[in-house]
Amino acid sequence: MDKKAIIFKCDCYGHAIEITKDDEINEYYLQHWYMGHHKKGFWDRIKDAWKIIKNNSLIAEEILINSNEYDEFIEYVRKCK
Numbered sequence: 547m548d549k550k551a552i553i554f555k556c557d558c559y560g561h562a563i564e565i566t567k568d569d570e571i572n573e574y575y576l577q578h579w580y581m582g583h584h585k586k587g588f589w590d591r592i593k594d595a596w597k598i599i600k601n602n603s604l605i606a607e608e609i610l611i612n613s614n615e616y617d618e619f620i621e622y623v624r625k626c627k
Contacts (some may be wrong), residue, residue: 551567560580561580563577565577572613574610575610
């Protein structure tokens with residue numbers, strides 16, 4: 547599987563968006579990461595560790611879009627500039 551990714555971190559360092567292109571199926575993954583910007587308690591760290599073990603990441607949400615939808619997304623971002 548040939549994947550290319552870029553990550554944009556929030557200025558608060560608590561969130562990030564990752565955009566990954568999968569050339570094999572010509573689809574894009576948009577992932578919202580919540581890394582937390584506050585001190586976590588013991589049980590919160592245990593829950594995060596379990597999420598990493600179970601899901602291999604701390605991704606909060608993920609959507610899959612095709613090339614046409616990705617082009618629309620990019621065009622929208624350009625217009626907002």
